[in-house]
Amino acid sequence: MDKLAQLDHQYVWHPFTQMKDWLASKPIVITDGKGAVLNDVHGREYLDANSSIWTNLHGHKHPKINAAIQAQLEKISHSSALGFANEPASLLAEKLVTAANAIYDFGLTIDESSDKSARQSPIVNRKSQKVFFSDDGSTAMEVALKLCYEVERRVHKTPEPKFLSLEGAYHGDTVGAVSLGHIDLFHKAYGGLLFKSDKVMAPYCYRCPYNRAEPERADAREYRKCNWECVGKVEETFVERQKAGSRYAGFIFEPLMQGAAGMIPQPDGWLNRVAEIARSYQTLLIADEVMTGFGRMGDRQDACPTLFASHKENVQPDFLCVAKGLTGGYLPMAATVTTQEVFDAFLGEYDEFKTFFHGHSFTGNQLGASAALASLEILHSAESISARAALEKILGEELKSLWALEQVGDIRQVGLVVGIELVKDWKTREPFALSERAGIRVCEAMAKRGVLTRPVGSVIVLMPPYCTTKEQVGKMVSAVRESIAEVFGTE
């Protein structure tokens, strides 16, 4: 083993990793990357098929982002947001607020070509106005949670504000974010540390008990037979809370697709409907766009230029939480974008102590903010918009070949994210037990073929950088196909 791999084995503890397994095999040591390609210490090439855990947008070593960071380095890398403003953070805040208001400014018009009955009326909403910077997705969620909690206490005089989130939700690993999450495997152990939050059924058409359709060789959202029972459950939950004499301060969701739950997409119209229900109970909407933001979920079909998944369903959240892709996946930086109403609840005389007592050492970091500014400029360019649309289409085309495999139960694509759910037999939807490590084994076989990604349970994730070429997409999908055949002996 080379020196770096040895040092890693000796000293580094990896996240979400069974270190016994890790220590039993030789790690891939990444030394550099360009575009969608990563290189290891032996000069081997790999495709970055999950954008370095869902963070990278435009590819590695992007000339514009590199130049922006280098220019900022010549000025200053970091000064504190406690007591001082700075150039890139000020500029970035304005750009983020503008992006967060894309549908607000567009007038919340509904896409004429889409199914009106599924979309219903636009949500009455509030304009985004303020940005609170932090460091990662978890802290963006902590900030939204604390702000929402305090607004509820101060404005509505609720002594113990309650929160509602979705089954399977993942909002990060800090204690507040974990309290909003509902993945037992990750969260159960910490029960004693957490506050209680309610959960409600999330759509998961492929495994929905209310979906009466037999399995087909298509995305389960398309052939499902149901009566929107999942929306009914949300309504019921709000009603029950009201009957109990209280209400929810915040409703937290990952718009369009739940990531760590297993790349589980919501059928068209679901988010619009449940957001409307939450609004009717004066509950604030907290959108976790840590994975879905910055064009990941594809663009709208109309002329409304938006980078956010909530906007595709005409939902303007009260809290928009972003991280992963904010800096193009270069540096740890996050933001919680919110409204004037929330901001105003913290205004007062100094000795009223209404200050938001929260902050991080690197809040508003200049290097991160300059990378984010460059990334936003790329995202808004005509070139990037058409490249994203083309990539979305190419992915859809290439994925079709996977339906031929017996172990492929569901292929779920939203924009530039794909989840491929492995099952024992597509005709029965019988799942693999986690202990069978089906997803891990397939991803290991993919790595041997030069394609790197990480599964979520038995779901193989493809989330390519936006610069990925048609040929590279072909290679990613072939690697999935060949690896499934190898692992399950159906070659």
Ligand SMILES: *Cc1c(COP(=O)(O)O)cnc(C)c1O
């Ligand atoms: C990754 C992720 C988080 C947590 O972000 P970190 O930067 O890892 O703390 C929160 N929510 C969603 C939807 C995510 O995908």
